[in-house]
Amino acid sequence: MVSGEIGRVTGCGLAKNLGDILPRWTVLRLVALLFVANTINIGANLAAMGAAAQLSTGTPALPFTIGFAAISVTLQTFVSYAPTLDT
Numbered sequence: 001m002v003s004g005e006i007g008r009v010t011g012c013g014l015a016k017n018l019g020d021i022l023p024r025w026t027v028l029r030l031v032a033l034l035f036v037a038n039t040i041n042i043g044a045n046l047a048a049m050g051a052a053a054q055l056s057t058g059t060p061a062l063p064f065t066i067g068f069a070a071i072s073v074t075l076q077t078f079v080s081y082a083p084t085l086d087t
Contacts (some may be wrong), residue, residue, distance in 0.1 A: 046072075 003014045012015055019027045050065030057064075 006017055007013055015027055015031050018030065022030075037069070046065050046069050049068045051060035052061075053059075053064035053068075054061035
């Protein structure tokens with residue numbers, strides 16, 4: 001929430017704001033660490049979804065995990081985030 005608030009107030013992302021006060025190499029390392037942490041977190045979430053599907057159906061979790069990842073990537077690629085204003 002703090003990162004979002006900083007972005008709303010300054011109009012820039014967190015990395016840009018950190019780059020204004022920290023050396024470039026520090027910001028690059030922080031961004032790389034955040035990327036790794038987010039990648040691991042997404043993988044853990046997908047694996048948990050596959051495990052939950054395995055508990056529900058009794059079939060192996062791996063196909064479910066791959067399916068959930070494919071559905072997620074497809075939706076993020078082809079579905080618009082823009083709100084629809086139906087009046």
